[in-house]
Amino acid sequence: MSESIVPGLPAARGITHRRRSPIEACADAPPIPFHRTVLCEGDVAAVTAVLRSGWLTTGPRAKELETGIAALLGRRHALALNSATSALFLAYKAAGVGPGDDVLVPAMTFVATAEVALHLGARPVIVDVDDETLLLDLKDLERKLTRRARVIAPVHYAGHPCAMAPLRAIAAAERLAIVEDAAHCLTGHEGGHRPGEGTLGAALSFYATKELPIGEGGALVSDDEGVIERARRWSLHGISKPAHARMQVGARAIYDVEDIGFKMNLPDVLAALGVAQLPRMEAHRARREALAQRYDAALAFVPGIRPLRVRPGFTSARHLYVVRVDAKSAGLDRDELAAELGARGIGTSVHFTPIHEMTALKSLLGTRPGDCPVASRAGREVLSLPLHPALTDEECDRVTNELRAIVAARAP
Ligand SMILES: Cc1ncc(COP(=O)(O)O)c(C=O)c1O
Structure with missing residues (x-):
């Protein structure tokens, strides 16, 4: 491949520029696309190893990604999922969001932050943002709090973490849960405090243009084991035992459906691409x-x-x-x-x-x-x-x- 190493990126040995199309190569000044996903041969090898392994869906690579994500954010637990949208949905559900509830979300966000509240029968209440950072405005938040409020969902817009202490104070006074939309904020922090600390949890996105691009994917991180275990069950039809555990030779194949769930798990093919890029x-x-x-x-x-x-x-x-x-x-x-x-x-x-x-x-x-x-x-x-x-x-x-x-x- 006629590709060059990205300059100024010490840990990026093997990360290469995308090869230009012939049309681009001929142009005087090649286009600069808004985004370019750059992978290295090690990433490709990690995916092909899964393809050759005989196990494509959720299994050891998803587990490895969960361990790596939890370590990166300093959280006790992580659940690999097919999107941040799923992570937000499961976190709101874990907070008990349902019909008659309000979920407070900022106006400057992707629709997912609000949409999943609607799927749970709740009402998104859209809050204005601070003019300087475009993060949730606390004054407007307080103005829009009603007795129906159950969750505040701050969005770490563009990667800038929201100031969490004042939000936690409001949530504690009003007995609300905080679910962080950290789709933009895998590596951002407030003086070392990272998403998911002192809140119900944080949703991460591994969509194609995000910090950890695997095509489609996400994770829920939390220090609360109960939240992650319930979310894990809901993410896979409420089944008591995941497929990888059931299908080992000699394992008991019988499973129970303990709860009514969804299909939101992350296959190992994609998880492997995440594991390879994490470092x-x-x-x-x-x-x-x-x-x-x-x-x-x-x-x-x-x-x-x-x-x-x-x-x-x-x-x-x-x-x-x-x-x-x-x-x-x-x-x-x-x-x-x-x-x-x-x-x-x-x-x-x-x-x-x-x-x-x-x-x-x-x-x-x-x-x-x-x-x-x-x-x-x-x-x-x-x-x-x-x-x-x-x-x-x-x-x-x-x-x-x-x-x-x-x-x-x-x-x-
Ligand atoms: C702020 C924000 N929240 C949530 C999402 C949803 O992420 P996903 O595509 O992984 O579901 C996005 C995606 O662009 C986003 O920008």
């Missing part, structure tokens, strides 16, 4: 941190462009690099800037259109833009620039040079 997570975070600081420096004085900041005392997982575009000062709005960058071969994304503005939630919950004004404004302004461990310094510089040139041509 690189901190080096990848460090690389994204260096790139984020490079972006920060280059974009510091661009009119109308305001990068999201990391608060002192917090270590962001740096899952996303988000800037806000103020149309008046920049001379063009977020959508125009995204289109101009796209025309110059630079991919971007938007995280997120706030969920209270989504058609289905508006019609189900009767939400209006004025319910979360800070999120509504942010939803028109946020733009995510390419950020992943295989992005080179040169690519990062090209993004900022193009962005600066676009704004210089348009700013008043």
Whole structure:
């Protein structure tokens, strides 16, 4: 393979750039996609070993991933699942969420945080966000708490952990459970305190563009063994004994269905890809941190462009690099800037259109833009620039040079 090692990534021996397509290779400046998943030969070997092993579904590799994830986050337990969506669902269910309950979620999130509450018969209550970090706003949270509230679901947006102490104080006073949506925050922490500490648990995502990309997958982490054991049973039809234990030669094949469950388990084929990549997570975070600081420096004085900041005392997982575009000062709005960058071969994304503005939630919950004004404004302004461990310094510089040139041509 004619691939090169990613620069500045000490633990990434064998991690290689994606081979360019012939069309890209011919172009003067190859496109910079919003995201690129970069795997190494060891990752491929780990997956093929499972394919050759005769056992494809949940088994020893899923167990190994659970052990590795729990160790990385300093949690007692982890449950490997097919998505963070499943992890959120099972955690809400473990908290006893059901019809008549409210689950408080921030507006700046992916729909999953709210959607699974609806599947349990509960009502998502959508809370506004802090203008500086786009994390759950505590004042609005307190305003929107009702007697129906059962769970608060803070989202560690873009990888920046929420401040958990004040949230825990509110939850304790109101006797609520906290379920953390840590889909963006595998490696982020608040002074060493990581997701799942002092809460019911935290949901992680291993979706294709996330920190630990395995295609589709996730995990629930918790220090509460009871939560994980109930979630484990629900994740596999409420069956008393998982298939891998039942199907060993000489094992008793009979099982009972102890509860009514679902099918949310993670197959070993995908778990192996997670196990192989886990040791690189901190080096990848460090690389994204260096790139984020490079972006920060280059974009510091661009009119109308305001990068999201990391608060002192917090270590962001740096899952996303988000800037806000103020149309008046920049001379063009977020959508125009995204289109101009796209025309110059630079991919971007938007995280997120706030969920209270989504058609289905508006019609189900009767939400209006004025319910979360800070999120509504942010939803028109946020733009995510390419950020992943295989992005080179040169690519990062090209993004900022193009962005600066676009704004210089348009700013008043
Ligand atoms: C904040 C947030 N929560 C939850 C999810 C759902 O993750 P998954 O696709 O693993 O179910 C995502 C996915 O993008 C997300 O961004």
